[in-house]
Each structure stands twice: as C-alpha cells, then as structure tokens.
Amino acid sequence: MGTQTEIVRLIREKKADYVLALIPNHPTLHAQVKNWFDKARADNFEGITVDHDRRLEKAHRPR
Secondary structure, eight states, rough: OOOOHHHHHHHHHTOOOOOOOOOOOOHHHHHHHHHHHHHHHTTTTOOOOOOOOOOOOTTOOOO
C-alpha cells in the first residue's frame, strides 16, 4: 500500500479526514502530539475545531 507518508498524501488529495495511529517506535512524534493535546486540553480546546469517529476493525490486531 505504500509508506505512511504516501497514504496520507493520497487521503489528503481526496480531501478526506483521517487519523493515524502512533506506535512506540516514533517517540519524538508521540511526544509532539501529546504536548499538542496537553496544551489544547489546558486551553479547553478554545480556537480548535474537534470532531471524532470511532471504528473498530477486528481484522487488524496489534502485534
């Protein structure tokens, strides 16, 4: 299917929304995302538009 970067590029070309999972081998990115959410939460998400969707795919299990 391609690299994560290629996948995101294709999704964005279609103007779709997406969420990508962060896995333990990306500690810097994980820290950056955590810091962003910590700040947003502390500011009560003011000025930030949020939305959510939850899907559970039983065919994909963590290793």
